[in-house]
Amino acid sequence: xxxxxxxxxxxxxxxxxxxxxxxxxxxxxxxxxxxxxxxxxxxxxxxxxxxxxxxxxxxxxxxxxxxxxxxxxxxxxxxxxxxxxxxxxxxxxxxxxxxxxxxxxxxxxxxxxxxxxxxxxxxxxxxxxxxxxxxxxxxxxxxxxxxxxxxxxxxxxxxxxxxxxxxxxxxxxxxxxxxxxxxxxxxxxxxxxxxxxxxxxxxxxxxxxxxxxxxxxxxxxxxxxxxxxxxxxxxxxxxxxxxxxxxxxxxxxxxxxxxxxxxxxxxxxxxxxxxxxxxxxxxxxxxxxxxxxxxxxxxxxxxxxxxxxxxxxxxxxxxxxxxxxx
Numbered sequence: 001x002x003x004x005x006x007x008x009x010x011x012x013x014x015x016x017x018x019x020x021x022x023x024x025x026x027x028x029x030x031x032x033x034x035x036x037x038x039x040x041x042x043x044x045x046x047x048x049x050x051x052x053x054x055x056x057x058x059x060x061x062x063x064x065x066x067x068x069x070x071x072x073x074x075x076x077x078x079x080x081x082x083x084x085x086x087x088x089x090x091x092x093x094x095x096x097x098x099x100x101x102x103x104x105x106x107x108x109x110x111x112x113x114x115x116x117x118x119x120x121x122x123x124x125x126x127x128x129x130x131x132x133x134x135x136x137x138x139x140x141x142x143x144x145x146x147x148x149x150x151x152x153x154x155x156x157x158x159x160x161x162x163x164x165x166x167x168x169x170x171x172x173x174x175x176x177x178x179x180x181x182x183x184x185x186x187x188x189x190x191x192x193x194x195x196x197x198x199x200x201x202x203x204x205x206x207x208x209x210x211x212x213x214x215x216x217x218x219x220x221x222x223x224x225x226x227x228x229x230x231x232x233x234x235x236x237x238x239x240x241x242x243x244x245x246x247x248x249x250x251x252x253x254x255x256x257x258x259x260x261x262x263x264x265x266x267x268x269x270x271x272x273x274x275x276x277x278x279x280x281x282x283x284x285x286x287x288x289x290x291x292x293x294x295x296x297x298x299x300x301x302x303x304x305x306x307x308x309x310x311x312x313x314x315x316x317x318x319x320x321x322x323x324x325x326x
Contacts, residue, residue: 119161
C-alpha cells in the first residue's frame with residue numbers, strides 16, 4: 001500500500017520510501033518568486049557564459065593548446081553541474097509538487113552531482129600539471145602534452161569521476177529507507193540522504209569522509225606541489241614582464257581552485273550538519289561558482305577575450321601558424 005511517499009511491504013514490518021521531498025533552501029519560503037527569478041538569472045548567466053566559452057574554444061583556431069582544451073571540459077562540467085541542481089530548486093520554489101523527487105530520481109541526481117563534481121576535482125589537478133609543464137619545461141611541453149596525451153588525461157578524469165560517484169551512490173542507496181522522506185536540503189546529497197536511512201550509517205559516513213577526503217586532499221596536494229615547482233620556475237625568469245606573463249596564466253586556475261575547494265570542506269567535515277549551516281556554502285559551489293568560472297577565465301586571459309571578440313564580431317578564421325604554448 002502506498003502512503004505519503006512510502007510503500008508498505010507485506011513481507012516485512014517496514015515501509016520503503018518511494019519518493020523524497022526536498023525542503024529546499026532556508027529563508028526562501030517567504031519570498032519564493034524573488035528567489036525564483038534570482039536563481040533563474042544565475043542559471044541563465046551560467047549557461048550562456050559556459051556555452052560561449054565552449055564555442056570560443058571549439059571554433060577559434062588560436063585556442064588549440066591543451067590549456068584551452070581542458071578549459072572547454074571545465075565549462076561543460078560547470079554547465080552540467082548547474083543543470084543537475086538549479087532546475088529542481090526552481091521547480092520547488094514554484095510549487096509544492098516541484099519539491100517531490102522519486103527515489104530513483106534522487107539516486108540519479110546524487111550520482112550525477114558527485115560524478116560531475118569529482119570529475120571537476122580531477123580536472124583541476126590535470127590543469128595544474130599542464131601549467132607546470134608549460135612553464136617549467138617549455139621545450140618538452142609540446143611532446144609530453146601531445147594531443148593524444150591531452151585527450152587521454154581528459155578521458156581519465158571523466159572515467160575516474162564516474163567510478164568514484166558509482167561507489168558513493170551504491171553505498172548510499174543500498175541502505176533501507178523507511179521514512180521520514182523529507183530531505184533537509186535543496187538537492188540529493190550524501191549527508192542529508194543518509195540521515196533518512198533506517199539503519200546505522202556510521203560506516204557509510206566514515207567511508208564518505210575517508211573517500212572524499214582522500215580524493216580531495218590528494219588532488220589538492222598535487223595542485224600545491226605543481227605550483228611550488230611553477231613558482232620556482234617563474235622566479236628564475238629574468239624579466240619582470242616574463243614573470244608577469246607566466247603568473248597571469250595561473251591566476252585564473254588558482255582562483256577557481258580556491259572557489260571549488262573551500263565550500264565543500266565546510267560541508268563534508270560536518271556530516272551531521274544540515275539546513276542553513278551548510279546551505280550557504282553548498283549554494284556557492286553548486287550554483288554560484290559555475291557562473292563565475294567563465295568570467296574569471298575571460299577577465300584574466302587576454303587570448304580568451306580576443307577570441308570572444310573574434311567570435312562575436314567576425315566568426316572563426318583560418319587556422320594560424322603554430323605558436324608556442326601559453
